[in-house]
Amino acid sequence: MQIGTAESEPGELVTGWLDVTDLPTGTPERLPVLIAEGEESDEEGPTLWITAAIHGNEVTGLAVAQDVMTDELAGEIRGTVVCIPNLNPAGLRRNSRTSYYDDEDPNRYFPDPDAESARPPSVQQLIDERVFEAFADSADALVDLHTAHVGSMPFLIRDRVLYGEKRSEDDAHELADDLEAIVDAFGMPVVNEYAAAEYTEQSLQRSTAGAALNNAGIPAFTAELGGHNIVEEGVREAAITGVRNVMRQLDLLPGEPDPGAVGPDAPVDFPxxxxxxxxxxxxxxxxxxxxxxxxxxxxxxxxxxxxxxxxxxxxxxxxxxxxxxxxxxxxxxxxxxxxxxxxxxDDGELVVPRDAEEGDGEEEADGDGEGDD
Ligand SMILES: [Zn+2]
Missing domain, CATH: 2.40.50.100 (RNA polymerase II/Efflux pump adaptor protein, barrel-sandwich hybrid domain)
Incomplete structure (x- = not known):
C-alpha cells in the first residue's frame, strides 16, 4: 500500500508524508503518515485507519496515534494499520483548533454527495477531499481521535447511519452493526450523535468519521479523549488499549477485545x-x-x-x-x-432516513453552531 511517500513493507513500520496542498510560501503542506503492515502481507487482512488532531489543540489524540504505532506493531498484526497522527498541521503549528487558511472548522469539509456550493472549494475543503480519497479507497474501519472540553470525561461518539437514495435501509443496518461492534470493543462510554436533522444542520456528516461512515460506508467513529491542550496521561494509556481492542475486534490482532480494561464506565445504563x-x-x-x-x-x-x-x-x-x-x-x-x-x-433510532424530519417526539435541535470537539 502506498499513501503519499509511505510505502508499506511486510513486517515493517514505515513513515512518509502525504502532500495535501502547496503553501503560498513555497513548501508543501504535508501530513505525517505511518503504515504498519503484517508479516504475511496477506491481502485479506483488514486495514484500519487511525487519524488524529484535525483540531490542532487536541493533543491527547495525537499522542495516542503516535504511541499506538510501535516498531513492534507490524510483527503483531494480520493486515495493515495506517495512521495520520495530525490531520491539521496549520492548527498544530499555532496550538489551536482550526487551520489558519480560513479559520473554519476543518472537521466539517469532508465530501458529502448532497453538498452543493456555487463557489469553488476552499483549500481546507480540498485538503479534506484529498484525505478522504486516501482512506475511502483502503480503510475497512476508521477511528478518529479528538478531545472535547476542559476537564471533559472521555467518551466515544457513534454517528447514526443514514439511508436513502445512496444506501438501502438493510445496508445501513449492517453498517450500524459493524460500527457498534468496534465502538463497543474500544471500551469508553458510547454517546450517540445528534438526531439526523441536527446532525446534517451541523455538517457532522462532513466530519472525518461522519464522511467515512455516511459517505464511504466505512465503520468509523470519533473518540473524545478528555480535554484540550495537554496530553492527559491516564486517558492516553486507556485509549491505546481502546484502539488495540478495535484491532482485536477486526482480527488485526489476536485475542478478544477487553473493553472493561479501558474505562471509565458509562455513568448511566440507558442509551x-x-x-x-x-x-x-x-x-x-x-x-x-x-x-x-x-x-x-x-x-x-x-x-x-x-x-x-x-x-x-x-x-x-x-x-x-x-x-x-x-x-x-x-x-x-x-x-x-x-x-x-x-x-x-436517547430514544431515537441509530439507522435513520437521510432527510428525516424530527418526527419521533424529539425536542427541537438544542445545539449551537460552535463545535468544541
Ligand atoms: Zn475535535
Missing amino acids: VKRAVHPHADEPGIARHRVEPGDVVSEGDVIAEICTPHGDRKTTVESEHDGYVLGRMHGVAAYENDPLASMAVR
Whole structure:
C-alpha cells in the first residue's frame, strides 16, 4: 500500500508524508503518515485507519496515534494499520483548533454527495477531499481521535447511519452493526450523535468519521479523549488499549477485545445522545453546579447565573436525564449561550432516513453552531 511517500513493507513500520496542498510560501503542506503492515502481507487482512488532531489543540489524540504505532506493531498484526497522527498541521503549528487558511472548522469539509456550493472549494475543503480519497479507497474501519472540553470525561461518539437514495435501509443496518461492534470493543462510554436533522444542520456528516461512515460506508467513529491542550496521561494509556481492542475486534490482532480494561464506565445504563444543553436564558456569570461525569435528572440545576457582584440572578436546570460530559469554557454567559455538553437519554433510532424530519417526539435541535470537539 502506498499513501503519499509511505510505502508499506511486510513486517515493517514505515513513515512518509502525504502532500495535501502547496503553501503560498513555497513548501508543501504535508501530513505525517505511518503504515504498519503484517508479516504475511496477506491481502485479506483488514486495514484500519487511525487519524488524529484535525483540531490542532487536541493533543491527547495525537499522542495516542503516535504511541499506538510501535516498531513492534507490524510483527503483531494480520493486515495493515495506517495512521495520520495530525490531520491539521496549520492548527498544530499555532496550538489551536482550526487551520489558519480560513479559520473554519476543518472537521466539517469532508465530501458529502448532497453538498452543493456555487463557489469553488476552499483549500481546507480540498485538503479534506484529498484525505478522504486516501482512506475511502483502503480503510475497512476508521477511528478518529479528538478531545472535547476542559476537564471533559472521555467518551466515544457513534454517528447514526443514514439511508436513502445512496444506501438501502438493510445496508445501513449492517453498517450500524459493524460500527457498534468496534465502538463497543474500544471500551469508553458510547454517546450517540445528534438526531439526523441536527446532525446534517451541523455538517457532522462532513466530519472525518461522519464522511467515512455516511459517505464511504466505512465503520468509523470519533473518540473524545478528555480535554484540550495537554496530553492527559491516564486517558492516553486507556485509549491505546481502546484502539488495540478495535484491532482485536477486526482480527488485526489476536485475542478478544477487553473493553472493561479501558474505562471509565458509562455513568448511566440507558442509551444516550450528545446534547449541547442547557442554555443560559439570561446573561451573566455562569457558576456551574455539576462536574463532568455527574449523573443528572430532569430538573437538576446545572448552573447558576450571577450578577458581576455575585448575586444569583437565576438557575438553569437540565430538561433531560443523563450525565455531564463537560462544561463549556469560560464563565461569561451571553443570551442563550450553552453551559454544558451532556449525554441525555436517547430514544431515537441509530439507522435513520437521510432527510428525516424530527418526527419521533424529539425536542427541537438544542445545539449551537460552535463545535468544541
Ligand atoms: Zn475535535
